[in-house]
Amino acid sequence: MDAGFDFSVIWRNITYFFIGRFPHGALGGIALTLYLAVIACVLSFFGGLILGMLNISHNRVVKYVSLAVVNIIRGMPLLMVIFWMYFLLPAFMGKTVSESWTVIMALTLFTSAYMSQIVKAGIDSIPRGQTEAGLSSGLYPWQVMVYIVLPQGLRNMIPSFVNQFVSMIKDTSLAFIVGVSELTHVATQINNRTIIYPTEIFFFIAVIYFIICYAFTSLSRWLERRLAWRR
């Protein structure tokens, strides 16, 4: 048996790795992974923000219902959430939902639950005096939140957000379970077809995941520096 590695399998399938069957078929591979990640990232940013604010609502019903939602989701494996979405979403919507959107919704719901706790902690980290100063000048509570507390809190939240998003980028790989042809799924297909290059293929996608996550971390570190106000 040949002990050497043959990475030519990667080059022979490079477009399939990057864009799947596109443009002759559905988008796949790395492009689809990024597509899932970016959309779920944006949606769960707002989802987390909304859930986090509901968590600290003065209305007890709103507060405890939203806390229950957060705790239920955090108590479930992501794979479970994806299955739930896969079977329940069509029933709720009354029509079929594409696998990609099923996964996006599952990732959004799952990540929002975690993000909400970051938002909550970020808001709590702003001294009470900031809110009091805003309120005493006649600003409405929502204005105090939007103009005073959140701008300061969000900066404190950036590192935790980045952690959450990086782990979400990696979680997109679970989409293969419902047949979404993102990077991991494409790799499995190629591996099944070529049979003898699993090491090369899975080493390659590991490197790709690392590059995506590292690029994202670097970008956010740059953003953090840009946003840092003089301390």
Place this chain on the structure above:
Amino acid sequence: MSKPIQGFFGYARIEPGELSMITFTEVNKWFKELHVLKDINLHVNQGEVVVVCGPSGSGKSTLIRTINKLEPINSGTLIVDGMDLSDKKADINRLRAEIGMVFQQFNLYPHLSVLKNITLAPIKIRKLSKKDAESDAMALLERVGLTEKRGAYPTQLSGGQQQRVAIARALAMKPRIMLFDEPTSALDPEMIGEVLYVMKDLAQSGMTMMVVTHEMGFASEVSDRVIFMDEGEILEEAHPKDFFKNPKHERAQQFLKEVLSPMH
């Protein structure tokens, strides 16, 4: 009432008049089991400067924080600028816009420049244009001697400068009442004077002020009345001359002795 003279802050100078600004009637407040305000009766007229003093934990900060409802009261009535604070339907935001507050820890917004700190509420609440709000803010900064700091961020300023900006920020809403919650307690000694100077000029311009402070010099020189509190009660209410020369209550005598000569 004497003839109005243009005051330092551009307000018409008004002698303490009969127009009632703050009225506490049998006000009580509890923090859980702790009875922090006990049957408070107090009346402050327009243009009056009232200093509230007393040992720590006596309820003096809580007292002035009830005036803009940062602390709600549990019983009694509290009428501020004609508005009954015990009325659930009272538009508390409208009232707060008329009451400036200055805090011990300054509480400037660290993510905003000095100018933006001052113009935020006037733009959002008074609906001033950015240009008008900024020219008002510059005038106030000139009064407190900090025009060159307009673009600075709060953390680039000394404590005394921050507190003067905080006073300018409160005044930008053109309030009818100013509340000061230990405004000099967090300052280094050499910066206390610059803040008291600004407060003194404000007092002389006819602003209605309630000041929680341990600065007995300010109390005796500037205030119209001194209130001494201990354990949630108002124990003494007197003209500063009488209070300092001849405090009636034993605990007030003890307190003055400790504040005026800590080493005895």
